[in-house]
Amino acid sequence: MIEKKDIALEKAVLIGVITKDQDEVKSKEYLDELEFLTFTAGGYAVKRFTQKMDMPNPKTFIGTGKMEEVRQFIEDNDIGTAIFDDELSSAQERNISKILNVKVLDRTNLILDIFAQRAQTSYARTQVELAQCEYLLPRLRGMWTHLERQKGGIGMRGPGETEIETDRRIVRDKISLLKERIKTIDKQMAVQRGNRGKMVRVALVGYTNVGKSTLMNVISKSDVFAENKLFATLDTTVRKVVIQNLPFLLSDTVGFIRKLPTQLVDSFKSTLDEVREADLLLHVVDISHPNFEEHIASVEKVLGEIKSGDKPTIMVFNKIDAYEAEPLDDDDLETERTERHYSLEEWKSTWMSKVGNNALFISALNKENLEDFKKRVYDEVREIHVTRFPYNHFLYPDYEDNE
Template sequence: MFEEIRNSDIVQERAILVGVYGPETPRIQAEEYLDELELLTYTAGGKTIDKVLQNRMHPDPSSYVGSGKLRQLKSMKGEKNIDTFIFDDDLSPTQIRNIEKETQAKVLDRSGLILDIFASRAKTAAAKTQVELAQLQYLLPRLTRFWTHLSRQQGGIGTRGPGESQIEMDRRMIDKRIATLKDKLDKIDQQRQTQRKGRSEKVRISLVGYTNAGKSTLMNGLTDTEVLAENRLFATLDSTVRQYEIGNHEVLLSDTVGFIRKLPHDLIASFKSTLDEVRECDILLHVVDASSRVVQDYIDVVDDTLEDMGVNDKKSLLVFNKMDIIDSHRINELKRAYPDAVFISAERGIGLDKLENRIKELIEEDFVTKTMTIPAAKYEGVAFLHREANILEKKYEGSDIKLTFSIDKADLMRLNAILDNIDTAESVM
């Protein structure tokens, strides 16, 4: 399905992907999830050799797949020279231990794989801090003796208590490191809040969507910039903000980390400062991969994540991307199912004009058109209008200026406050 890594110095881990289907997860949906897990594996540098699906009412609490299927995995490990088994759901410490003991292979679950990808993708100090925090919070309940290396980071002298076990010492060191990382992220959050205040007067739009939906490609198409865009999951970790104009409106467009099914909760929490771009925006563009077999499932994942973040009440526009790679029958199906959506190909620039027109309509829902005659003595108000409003007509009537303008309702309130303050100052004088 994917190209192999051709660097001779890199040895790809050979992996088998494992999932379950049943009453709550139909087989076709489980297959889609394993396809996604394959892309995650590829993104992490692994090679999928086979996929295994087990029909069960619920995952087995001791081995996830049951004893019979576990023996089959053990046989497949030897037959196909497998290094790693990757499971589509989070595993308990007991399940991991039992599977490793039976198969004598490395075992990863979906969250562990996602965190590994985030660690490899993190480039900035903020992203690295956020990922390390999420990794430690994920691994703390799975703590084993492998964590003694942390003593070299935090210093082991003075941390030991009488009769304390090695596991307890490791846990204390991890807790201390987590507290340090949280303090660091609080400072990063404060810095970003200050940066956002400096651009609060512009219309802010955030791209959200399932990972690999094409958000970065869309940002490049709309703003004529070169944000990293590639066919790997989580190409974007740090939010990227670009300024451009739609009509007469100055817009700040932000591209944020993609969402995914079963995105680890600790990862969402640690990326708070990055996702605040979404919390504080005026409009959400929800980008969807139209070629997916489970479009509504991906939409639901994003909507549920936005609801968890408390931003599901924002103005939003559904944008179906990759229309160039699906047939006309599927396009018509989607248009009937989602009549209010916009359909585009960000890669080929198809439909971007229509998208910008819809964005302009959303922006201008909060705008009103007014005509005011402002005396010369209140020129501060005129200057404000030239900065913040779209001037449609201007006439000079003696020393007064008659202006017709389109303005955001919030800015109109600020204008009225400026004019009232001038009146108050004049009356005092």
């Protein structure tokens, strides 16, 4: 549970559903993540609401009784924002806004808003603006009064604020303009990547907030922004790294997330090109997170979508310093021992053992096992480099531990 530390945080309620495809445990996990997203965006989750149903209500997402409960709580506690865990249709958003009379956001809108805050470069801001416009376009009808009533705060940054007085034609024109601008920058970035020559390219990939930027800083001795919030890194950072005497390029990419908005996958094509063109992927995993296996599956799904699922990959299980197995009460005979009770050594003997030499266990923050990490990366990069430049093999001897 995220603690409220700032009275200026925007008060919000979170709303999710429990269905046959999303049981109670999974629903809680998604709402935990939604709460972290809300906190990252500058909000504070006052209360959660969930409802069991076969499928979300096509008109209001949740049932009328539960909606009235939400409305009453919002009214009694002066809540300004209602955030839903799944993407709402334009009709759902319009209907819910009329009932609750507050700002209504869904998971996609929330993620887009965080991206709008985090984008630092002109290119990233253009990508986010395109994604927001594409999200906004089918929702223009009925949004004007809603947006005019609730200005500023979470979900209102970027074009959501500047395009209130526009119509569909103007938004479509803007989307075309942004796409042309991105095409131009894409060509420039492709030239830049081409100018890097044939150096081996290594890309850090993984779920958001798993420690990719911290690892980047440790390995490249650079100062990439790292923070315990989701999507701390949005703009791709590329650094030249030298391990012993072997140089290669290391890129830190945007983190993935479950239910990643399709608008972002499309508009961040060039950012993901760093992954597509990499020779080696370092898939960083936060092993201290109780749902890290689901995070791995989410990342692999996106990698498959961008045709990078078959690239050579090293699994880097990070944050071993923070890993704690859930204690099992020996006196409670009814409690079944599950994966939550595994020690780190027991995890290593599961499916992870099949990964073999391609699984590493480190703490980037405390610099634990970094020599093993450097050696494994060195060996893999050296093999790729020697294949590319066979006459250079004598320049790069075996890794020496006493570097």
